Amino acid sequence: MTLEDAKAQKEEITRLADLKVKKEKSKKKLKKVLINQELKARAKKLAAFEAKRAKIMEEYNHCINFIKDPFPITKFSYRVNNSTKEATMRITRNHQPINLVMYGKFILNMLGFTEWMKLHALASKS
Structure with a gap:
């Protein structure tokens, strides 16, 4: 093995190590994006559920008041x-x-x- 081959091999190893680090960073970033999207979707579903629940309670209270009102x-x-x-x-x-x-x-x-x-x-x- 010559000196040039050793340098080329060392550069290849460092390049592969850098690619691994970039890949790990991009995976973490993608996870954060997915988590934010999931959180937004969950918040949207929760808001819709709370609105539906509030509407049901309002209708229930209206019916109770209608029965009780003279x-x-x-x-x-x-x-x-x-x-x-x-x-x-x-x-x-x-x-x-x-x-x-x-x-x-x-x-x-x-x-x-x-x-x-x-x-x-x-x-x-x-």
């Missing part, structure tokens, strides 16, 4: 389907209708509308 009942509407004998009652509170379907005589007796429903059914048939 809005004046402004209108009652009753309807009996002759073929199915299904009674439907519509209560309007604060100009927002609530539809209730009543099944069986137990609920009608609880509400005190049994006699009225029987009379209404007879009147609607004739």
